[in-house]
Amino acid sequence: MSEPKALFGAVIFAKDLQRLARFYEQVIGLSRQQEAADHVLLAGSGFELVIHAIPARIAADIVITTPPERRSETPIKLFFNIASLQVARESAQRLGGDIVADEQGWLIRGARVCDGLDPEGNVLQLRQHLA
Template sequence: MSGPAAAGVLIYAKNLDLLAQFYAQILGMRELHRRDEIVVLQSAHLQLLIHAIPAAIAAQVHVSTPPAKRENVALKFFATVDSMASARALAAQLGGQVFDDEWQGPGFVACNAMDCEGNVFQLRAPADAV
């Protein structure tokens, strides 16, 4: 893709490298760009910017192990994966979680998930590839 992305999501991270690795692996994205404070990940359909929380603020943020779910936010993004079962296993390995409650949409199955810092997002998989 040349030029600016048509759409994307920015996520603030306490641990920039860990969160970038989580999303790169779960969503099959490649690293497009990196600076000290930001990692830009790209797939055919989504650009994801992982931005480090400024140090003074990050010092006040606690991420537990396992992370506490942070779902009371105004926005939640979704992304599509090839297999919900594969995403569930990989998320657990990377310190996140794909929750058990699934629901059907037109041609897909959806499920909420949580990254390794507790941010909630939604995964979708083709209905025939759960």
Template sequence: MPQQGLVVFAKNKKRVSAFYQQTLGLDVIESESSHDLLRDKVYEVVIHTIPRKYAAGLAISKPPEPREATPFKPTFVVNSLAQVRSAAEATGGYLKTEAGAWHFRGHVVLGGWDPEGNIVQFKQAE
């Protein structure tokens, strides 16, 4: 069973789910109109649909503006930041350039955001 979990609320469940599937290599374990359950051996991510009455008031720009005013930033260890960058771009997300990378406890760390601007961080072992 996964050891780490995250729930992401999304206006466009399909698009946000694709971002996390591709950037983290997660499998779809369950897919309902209300949510997608994504999982591998380490991570479990639930993409939960924002109810229509709330989603109607949310505007997601194209490209999405990062939601910097959040107190949370999930961080994921990945095998390849280059693969994450390709997956993020393919699914409407963003990963900062290598020039924006920093080094922390034996990892190269880059921030980015998903297709709805939710902040996320990825790190690769050096």
């Protein structure tokens, strides 16, 4: 069953389309709705995330290190509400990303908040709402 059309969304450009799609699918809990050679559409809770392949001629000049170098000079950081920071952290590390330890995070509006990186170095923020 497919998700209803989203009201909000974002696009992330990726050197490794499938790797980045798996990361957001498994760490954030989004589900694949559509897939083509140049993109994967993930969705959940009224939000769509399009992972779009960087054209090969441009991607050839991009180096992704292990661990990924933080791309902190971009003016946008996406945040996602998740059920468990610990589960997300374990999944992120297994998939080539990272989520900082709870002690490095902070509390905001009833949620524990931690920043992290996806496998290509894009900075993201995860929020686990506390009971």
